[in-house]
Amino acid sequence: MTEVTDVAEEFGRLYGYEPEGVWEAPGRVNLIGEHTDYNDGFVMPFALPHTAMAAFGRRTDSAVRVHSADIAGEPVVVADPVPGTSADWADYLVSVVWALRDAGHAVGGVDVHLASTVPTGAGLSSSAAIEVVVALALNDLFELGLERQQLASLCQRAENVYVGAPTGIMDQTASACCTSGHALFLDTRDLSQRQVPFDLASLGLRLLVVDTQVKHSHSEGEYGKRRAGCEAGAAELGVTALRDVPFASLPDSLDRLSSDEIRGLVRHIVTENHRVERVISLLDAGDVRGIGPVLVEGHASLRDDFRISCPELDLVVDSAVSAGALGARMTGGGFGGSAIVLVEEASADQVAKSVVEAFASRGLTEPRVFTAVPAAGARRVR
Numbered sequence: 475m476t477e478v479t480d481v482a483e484e485f486g487r488l489y490g491y492e493p494e495g496v497w498e499a500p501g502r503v504n505l506i507g508e509h510t511d512y513n514d515g516f517v518m519p520f521a522l523p524h525t526a527m528a529a530f531g532r533r534t535d536s537a538v539r540v541h542s543a544d545i546a547g548e549p550v551v552v553a554d555p556v557p558g559t560s561a562d563w564a565d566y567l568v569s570v571v572w573a574l575r576d577a578g579h580a581v582g583g584v585d586v587h588l589a590s591t592v593p594t595g596a597g598l599s600s601s602a603a604i605e606v607v608v609a610l611a612l613n614d615l616f617e618l619g620l621e622r623q624q625l626a627s628l629c630q631r632a633e634n635v636y637v638g639a640p641t642g643i644m645d646q647t648a649s650a651c652c653t654s655g656h657a658l659f660l661d662t663r664d665l666s667q668r669q670v671p672f673d674l675a676s677l678g679l680r681l682l683v684v685d686t687q688v689k690h691s692h693s694e695g696e697y698g699k700r701r702a703g704c705e706a707g708a709a710e711l712g713v714t715a716l717r718d719v720p721f722a723s724l725p726d727s728l729d730r731l732s733s734d735e736i737r738g739l740v741r742h743i744v745t746e747n748h749r750v751e752r753v754i755s756l757l758d759a760g761d762v763r764g765i766g767p768v769l770v771e772g773h774a775s776l777r778d779d780f781r782i783s784c785p786e787l788d789l790v791v792d793s794a795v796s797a798g799a800l801g802a803r804m805t806g807g808g809f810g811g812s813a814i815v816l817v818e819e820a821s822a823d824q825v826a827k828s829v830v831e832a833f834a835s836r837g838l839t840e841p842r843v844f845t846a847v848p849a850a851g852a853r854r855v856r
């Protein structure tokens with residue numbers, strides 16, 4: 475837990491004046507719907523209790539000064555944020571100032587001190603958390619009057635254009651729009667949302683997050699390749715996005731594609747959208763345990779068709795399911811990061827122990843396991 479007073483006090487020590495306010499924005503896990511958010515498809519994330527918390531003060535000039543409790547050294551000063559001028563962690567923050575200004579909003583300079591509890595590079599979206607906390611604070615401080623989804627879209631643009639990561643809209647929307655006790659069903663085409671009650675404790679269930687500690691930081695090239703492959707598949711099928719390929723016509727569509735590689739990507743996206751719809755139906759019907767096998771299918775699809783899993787993520791899923799979990803899958807962009815495991819409350823500790831032992835017996839770094847309870851989206855805390 476990051477304390478609001480600690481963040482405010484550290485801001486004072488760094489900058490020599492009291493912050494005007496403190497905001498926080500969460501990381502997320504994605505229950506189902508992976509890599510569908512740049513194919514106009516469906517996703518279903520929920521917010522974690524882990525947040526990026528940041529104190530802000532307005533400056534009299536237009537510069538941006540940022541500091542992170544996780545990064546040693548003095549604050550980074552960016553006099554005039556424009557894409558292509560730097561390449562470090564501070565980009566995730568200053569890019570949001572750029573995106574708001576570029577969209578015509580009157581945003582002056584700010585001083586920022588950040589402290590985040592979202593593990594970085596763990597597939598839990600530490601990047602969106604720090605973007606969204608900046609967007610929400612600037613929206614309040616400069617009275618921009620933007621809706622949360624608009625803020626999320628501007629954060630996505632910041633990450634795409636300024637940071638250079640070709641990600642979809644899920645992470646930023648989750649951080650900005652999730653609500654406690656719910657998963658967020660998001661249609662990434664029209665950005666319509668539905669808050670779906672997701673209270674596992676009352677059903678005697680738990681969702682474990684297993685952070686394999688395998689960092690996905692060298693995955694950007696692979697992410698971009700998957701995205702380009704999906705776009706090539708859509709072009710070959712003559713549709714705007716893979717969202718437009720009906721599940722029922724998948725076999726016929728696959729026959730028309732030029733390579734096995736593209737066939738795999740298309741099959742994953744089309745079946746994954748179908749899996750999100752199945753999960754929604756199951757949750758609406760109150761059959762939460764029924765989503766277990768759908769999660770396992772989703773993992774197999776990411777592993778075999780989309781090819782973005784890794785041995786450690788496969789080990790979490792295999793060892794958890796062997797130990798009696800209802801379902802498990804990797805979550806987030808892939809190539810490392812975290813997996814989620816749906817378990818009966820009564821067997822949660824045993825399943826977690828089995829996963830940790832499976833890693834130990836192979837000489838792998840011990841994974842970090844915690845229980846995820848759907849938490850609130852971004853908010854002002856002071």
Ligand code: ADP
Pocket residue numbers: 542543544545562563564566588589590593594595596597598599600601602604691806
């Ligand atoms: P993920 O979003 O899955 O955690 P990304 O690679 O998208 O992984 O974003 C991680 C990057 O975000 C880090 O490498 C760093 O540049 C930045 N970042 C995240 N949290 C912090 C923090 N607390 N302080 C400074 N930079 C951070």
Ligand code: MG
Pocket residue numbers: 599600601602645
């Ligand atoms: Mg990220």
